[in-house]
Amino acid sequence: MNRRRRVYEGKAKVLYEGPEPGTLIQHFKDDATAFNNKKHALIEGKGVLNNRISEFIFQKLNEIGVPTHFVKRINMREQLIREVEIIPLEVVVRNVAAGSLATRLGLEEGKPLPRSIIEFYYKADALNDPMVTEEHITAFGWATPQEIDEVMALALRINDFLVGLFLGIGIRLIDFKVEFGRLWDNEQVRIVLADEISPDCCRLWDVATSDKLDKDRFRRDLGGVLEAYQEVARRLGVLTENPRPKGSGPVLVSSKPN
Numbered sequence: 401m402n403r404r405r406r407v408y409e410g411k412a413k414v415l416y417e418g419p420e421p422g423t424l425i426q427h428f429k430d431d432a433t434a435f436n437n438k439k440h441a442l443i444e445g446k447g448v449l450n451n452r453i454s455e456f457i458f459q460k461l462n463e464i465g466v467p468t469h470f471v472k473r474i475n476m477r478e479q480l481i482r483e484v485e486i487i488p489l490e491v492v493v494r495n496v497a498a499g500s501l502a503t504r505l506g507l508e509e510g511k512p513l514p515r516s517i518i519e520f521y522y523k524a525d526a527l528n529d530p531m532v533t534e535e536h537i538t539a540f541g542w543a544t545p546q547e548i549d550e551v552m553a554l555a556l557r558i559n560d561f562l563v564g565l566f567l568g569i570g571i572r573l574i575d576f577k578v579e580f581g582r583l584w585d586n587e588q589v590r591i592v593l594a595d596e597i598s599p600d601c602c603r604l605w606d607v608a609t610s611d612k613l614d615k616d617r618f619r620r621d622l623g624g625v626l627e628a629y630q631e632v633a634r635r636l637g638v639l640t641e642n643p644r645p646k647g648s649g650p651v652l653v654s655s656k657p658n
């Protein structure tokens with residue numbers, strides 16, 4: 401298994417060469433990082449949960465006609481995906497003021513926005529992923545105007561779907577980040593959803609208590625990170641059969657529960 405060629409390693413995932421040309425294996429690690437890697441920890445079992453949660457969401461999106469890179473889950477930590485050329489943008493959709501938007505504009509966290517807002521950040525760790533506008537994106541050739549339109553339309557469809565999905569399980573979707581890629585299909589290029597959708601890249605607040613069920617628990621040292629991710633997985637109905645062993649040290653996720 402580990403003889404596979406590693407194509408790319410990010411902060412929370414590794415991409416390996418897939419079984420066929422045009423495919424890759426996306427492996428979810430337990431690493432959690434924040435503030436551009438300044439803060440780092442291992443949260444045992446996070447990768448397993450994110451693999452399941454992201455599988456569930458991408459499958460649903462595929463079903464409603466949102467094209468994605470997702471093919472199928474292979475095991476506890478890995479999924480088969482189609483290889484795409486990643487557009488170097490983090491596309492953030494916001495429904496409620498929080499995080500950097502609340503800070504930047506002096507808004508109260510939790511205040512609903514007048515409408516959903518899309519923001520673009522240029523994917524460049526060395527620059528701390530700066531916010532950019534369509535002007536920068538087209539001038540520097542990161543995406544064409546047509547691609548930006550497509551990305552925005554898809555981002556809003558994904559938002560509409562996710563808001564409803566999460567509301568149905570008692571969760572408010574505050575905001576989230578997605579990434580898109582170009583997929584070549586017989587000479588034709590299509591924009592498809594790539595990367596992942598999980599509590600690592602969403603803000604998810606419990607409707608009743610406003611408890612945070614996402615990576616802000618890690619960013620803000622609130623504790624109970626894994627428990628929050630488990631709760632999201634449980635409500636989505638994708639919690640794995642194996643209860644997670646408690647304690648530190650490496651965890652063999654496929655072993656018998658202890």
Ligand code: TMP
Pocket residue numbers: 492498499500501529575576577600601602603
């Ligand atoms: P922000 O309020 O910090 O800009 O984050 C907006 C959303 O994007 C939030 O749901 C968290 C997510 N996000 C990422 O997935 N990766 C990142 O590097 C950052 C900064 C935010």
